[in-house]
Amino acid sequence: MAGFSARTFMRVAAALVVFAVASACWSAQEAAKPKKKLLYFTKSQGFQHSAVARKGDELAYSEKILVELGTKNGYEIVPSKDGSLLNPDKIKQWDGFLFYATGDLTKPSKSDPAPPMTPEGKQALLEAIAAGKGLVGIHAGNDAFRLGGYDPFIQVLGGEFAGHGAQQKSWSRVVDAKFPGLEDVKDFELNEEWYAPRNLNPDMHVILLQDTKDMQGNDYNRPPYPGTWARMHGKGRIYYTSLGHREDVWDNPVFQKILMGGIKWAVGDAQAEIPTNLKEVAPQPEKFMAPAKPMPAPQ
16 A cells, blocks of 8 residues: 555554454453342332332332343342341342332331341441442332331431322423433423422432422422432432332333433442532422431431
């Protein structure tokens, strides 16, 4: 080839070989890297939602979708209603926790025979999160341990289920378009069962804002409130979204993108700035805020 000496050709060829070998080694290393293992805990000691209800041994609707999403995104997501998987001798196997659960999870459930969490398991969960393992609450996740007080689990999650009206179309407003999963996502309208929260931790970072304008029902007679948020608890990353009641919402690509973005951030595979912004973007009446003396953050 004119202007291209044999020596130059050999150098280029050698460089390409080195690059190919390095790429192959990198790909092999990535393939050999163990997947992060996440527990999708769907026990319902209280009301059981259809999205997590099983028929016999068949996985529930949301469980199937999350397993598939996990596989596509390089995670092993294990759905279970077995509270013993959070016991101190078993909790270390998990790199993060996804909660779609209701009621006092340390008590037996009428909807399934699986063992409940133990008090020791609950404490182990809180300690694991504080030490750096992520927690993701999905829809009814903030109905777990709603026991008539400001339960430590609720304090960690950042807010508690207060009620909901009839399913209806409503708008979610994007507050933080830079948060993982919100790239190219604009304000969106969905038909959904919209949870209204209380006991909101003032240190949260609001990601999606629930627009209450034109919503029907007493639960929505309040200013726009956080529908999706993030916060830190010790070294642990906390993410919650009120979305996920309806099966067609689970099928929605926007919801799937938002949820996977939150999961990736919670387990440390995506980064985001999460400054406290509740007072600026969604100031709330005092009755919806957390008590003045919340559980101190772990050191």
